[in-house]
Amino acid sequence: MKKNLGAVPAVYPMPVLMVAAYNENGSVNVMNAAWGMICAMDKIALFIDEEHKTTQNILKTKAFTVSLADKEHMAQADFFGIATGNKMPDKFERSGCHSVKSEFVNAPVIDEFPVVMECELAEVINTPNMYAIVGKIVNTAADETVIDEKGKVDPEKLDALIFDQFKSGYYVSGDKAGKAWNAGAGLMKQ
Helix, strand or coil: CCCCCCCCCCCCCEECEEEEEECCCCCEEEEEECCEEEEECCEEEECCCCCCHHHHHHHHHCEEEEEECEHHHHHHHHHHHHCCCCCCCCHHHHHCCCEEECCCCCCEEECCCCEEEEEEEEEEEEECCEEEEEEEEEEEEECHHHECCCCCECHHHHCEEEEECCCCEEEECCCCCCCCCCCCHHHHCC
16 A cells, blocks of 8 residues: 655655756856756757756856766765855856866866766746756767776676665666566566
8 A cells, every 4th residue: 555745855866966067167067967868869968947056157168068977976976066166156166077178078077976968058038837957969978987898888897876866865777677678578478
């Protein structure tokens, strides 16, 4: 029997995304965003508040990067969610992380995070129920340490963080439970 919990956002797991853009002075700003998802083969939607420093930077520069946080850099990823660039201009420097300029867009690539999508601003959606930044993915890059023999990202090597919205925890993904578009194939024959 299920117990009613009220209006609780009950999507699990949520990604732990590091969204980075340049500040007006060229310094790096990064935020932790769990409310984001792929919305087309070459698009990502970030449901982030309009008031975030990172959002304002994206609107000005028309570019950003989205990295997948990993277990090894959980402290930095969490810090990017706790600290706000609106009040802490040296937030990135305090993290101890390093960055390089993307070869494809006017945005920083954070060295420490193993997978990054380099994006151009495609659209801003602003309705009474939603504010979203949509990016066109121009390039995706991954550290060789998380790439398999076929040249694809291996989730079992990634140690990607996932966010638990129920109790505000971080977990690590990686255990393969089955093969997509195959696990339910037997039910097609019934």
